[in-house]
Amino acid sequence: MYPFTDGSYAPRNGWYVAAFCNEIGDALLSRWILNEPVVLYRKGNGDAVAVQGRCPHRHFPLGASRRIGDTIQCAYHGITFDAAGACTFMPSQEHIPGVYSIKSYPLVERGLWAWIWPGDPALADESLIPDMNEIGLTLPGYHARAMFYHHVEGRYQLLNDNLLDLTHLGYLHSSSIGTPDDAATPEEREVTERFIRSRRHMRDTPRPPVVDWQSDFRGRIDRTTGMDFHFPGFHAGLADVLIAEGQPGAGELLRSSRVWHAVTPARKTTTNYFFGMAERDLNILDAAEVYLKPVIEEDIFATVEIEKIISALDVVPPELKLKSDGTAVLGRRALQRMMNAELT
Structure with missing residues (x-):
């Protein structure tokens, strides 16, 4: 099943988010x-x-x-x-x-989430759940919140691909959280057996609109963004913004947030999508819940519209890849390996 090999849908032997704890x-x-x-x-x-x-x-x-x-x-x-x-x-x-x-x-509550193991219960190793310290949930001074659950009319890998390729931030989200530098800046990657880490360090760069909303500073900034994809469906992201060198107050941290996206297959072409966030300032966290609602809906819109096209095609043509697709390709390969292992 696109974009995987015929007969492949989703890994079963892995921890997925079934719900926010406060939903149960x-x-x-x-x-x-x-x-x-x-x-x-x-x-x-x-x-x-x-x-x-x-x-x-x-x-x-x-x-x-x-x-x-x-x-x-x-x-x-x-x-x-x-x-x-x-x-x-x-x-x-x-x-x-x-x-x-x-x-x-098997169901384990850890952090904001209830984690389910849909596969062989004998293989349900709780140590495979993402480490709460590693994903930034326990950072001192940060306040974490479960924000949105959406049932998305699109297959789960479309959302995984979206989160594995943040070059879309400056275009799909140009009015809120991104600039063209999100695509133009080289990406640093780290790949392990359990996750793929991606970082972009943007130096002396223009501010995205979200920074103007959260700060009175109007000069150029240094910005670090990134996402860690913990197989098979959890993404832990960060966004840190500092005053750029040469500006008054250079190096001062203007804002810092952590975000978490959980992508859990529902039916073959629908997805359970969970979004949570942490900020240092509770007032900013409250405002972010309102500000980011349409941003998440933009990602959902892109997913649904792609699903409409690929579901209608008799044969899905090969994608014409870009250099920036490297992380998404690595993510797809990791999930395909997990599915292949379940067949042996």
Whole structure:
């Protein structure tokens, strides 16, 4: 499935964000994850759980059913399942066949997010979840917030590609967070078995509009932007802005933020997209939640419009690559390797 090899869709053996922690409560939360319906909720002791969202009897959605204590009772015929997936009650018969169960997924709350492992539960190694210190969540003096969840009508890799190629900032987001220097500045990369790191250091550069909104300074700046792609679907970004050399106050940090984008496949051509952010100033964080809403919607717009085209084509032609596509290509290759490994 584009842009991967035929038959490849998404890695299953990996940690994806299923929800922000603050989304999960007593009510049943329905979410499609890797083309499977999933239900998330909190048990009476506060533990968050994730189970298959389809009753095995007639495939009724369990997310449209009801909680009874820590169990889910199918609203169609009353068949009831506990948080581990075992069937505990059948109104129509006393004997419960051993095959009557639903999946229970490994689910770990860490940071702002609830992380789900859709693949083989025996391989669910919690050490593979991105390190909260490494992604900048625990920086002293920064305030972190879960901001937006969007169900996007486009396949997940389109959003991964968007986040792996920040040259679009100066064009898709020219009225807010980017300038042409985001594309013209050489990119530095670091590649490991678990992530791809990208950085651009822009020196003595014009200010993007977002800096004017957050600061009274009107001179030229030094700006560092970057994104770390933690396989298979989490992006940790940074943006630091300082007064450029030769300006009064050279080297002063004008603004510093950390952003997190979680990209989780929903159905084959839809995506669960989560955005969170951290700032040093709570007032700026409040304002950023309003300011960045249309910026995120621009990325979603691009994703949806591309999906409309590639879904309509009988055959998707080969892309004409640019030098700046290097990081996105590395990201695609990393995910393809993960999918290939699951076939062996």
